[in-house]
Amino acid sequence: MRVVLMVGNWKMHKTAAEAAALVEGLKPFVAGGRDLEVVVCPPFTGLAAAARALAGSAIGLGAQNLHWEKEGAFTGEVSAPMLVEMGCGYVIVGHSERRQHFGETDEIVQRKARAAVAAGLRPIVCVGESLREREAGTTFDVLDAQVKGGLRGLSGDSGIVVAYEPVWAIGTGRTATPAQAQEAHAFIRKLVEGLWSPAAAAATRILYGGSVKPDNVRDLMAQPDVDGALVGGASLDPSSFGKIVRFRG
Numbered sequence: 001m002r003v004v005l006m007v008g009n010w011k012m013h014k015t016a017a018e019a020a021a022l023v024e025g026l027k028p029f030v031a032g033g034r035d036l037e038v039v040v041c042p043p044f045t046g047l048a049a050a051a052r053a054l055a056g057s058a059i060g061l062g063a064q065n066l067h068w069e070k071e072g073a074f075t076g077e078v079s080a081p082m083l084v085e086m087g088c089g090y091v092i093v094g095h096s097e098r099r100q101h102f103g104e105t106d107e108i109v110q111r112k113a114r115a116a117v118a119a120g121l122r123p124i125v126c127v128g129e130s131l132r133e134r135e136a137g138t139t140f141d142v143l144d145a146q147v148k149g150g151l152r153g154l155s156g157d158s159g160i161v162v163a164y165e166p167v168w169a170i171g172t173g174r175t176a177t178p179a180q181a182q183e184a185h186a187f188i189r190k191l192v193e194g195l196w197s198p199a200a201a202a203a204t205r206i207l208y209g210g211s212v213k214p215d216n217v218r219d220l221m222a223q224p225d226v227d228g229a230l231v232g233g234a235s236l237d238p239s240s241f242g243k244i245v246r247f248r249g
């Protein structure tokens with residue numbers, strides 16, 4: 001059985017003090033349990049404050065990005081061992097905004113995912129098509145290239161998470177229909193099976209990301225291959241994210 005995973009990606013929002021306050025507001029909504037895992041991903045500057053606020057809670061900590069090297073002359077970058085020391089258990093890799101604004105390729109995504117795994121982090125590897133690609137009918141071609149490129153050479157027993165985030169639904173208010181999400185997730189799971197094994201594919205969690213809100217999360221989560229959500233804007237409000245976390249009622 002795949003444990004539901006709800007991840008809040010705060011992007012470039014919240015100072016350290018605001019991060020701690022947001023965590024405190026979220027904690028009452030998250031009791032934890034065997035069938036649910038919740039993770040928040042503040043910006044780098046908020047990780048320490050969030051980690052302190054999360055102590056003793058059922059909420060995990062993740063980062064939004066990392067460099068593939070352990071150390072070196074990479075001004076402005078943060079390595080996997082640094083994130084582990086801060087208390088992170090997860091790291092987002094290859095988010096569409098990183099691909100779009102910072103030129104991250106599938107090769108870079110794979111190197112970052114490999115570095116995360118080597119340090120004991122669980123990478124959340126993001127894949128997804130743009131509106132132009134969906135309208136051109138190349139969604140599956142894009143997913144095929146991104147999944148195979150991002151996971152190449154990695155092991156199916158390393159706790160890797162895949163997040164499907166149709167770029168046209170991120171921050172736009174548009175959301176893939178439950179049927180569209182299920183179709184993409186089922187395709188991704190089949191790709192993972194080909195890369196690894198049926199057992200590994202069955203155990204891999206695939207999240208949906210793209211304007212997830214309290215009023216659409218239940219229908220998305222009803223799909224058999226949707227194992228959780230990568231939540232952006234709605235994760236910045238404790239009540240909103242709390243309702244998403246408690247989608248079962």
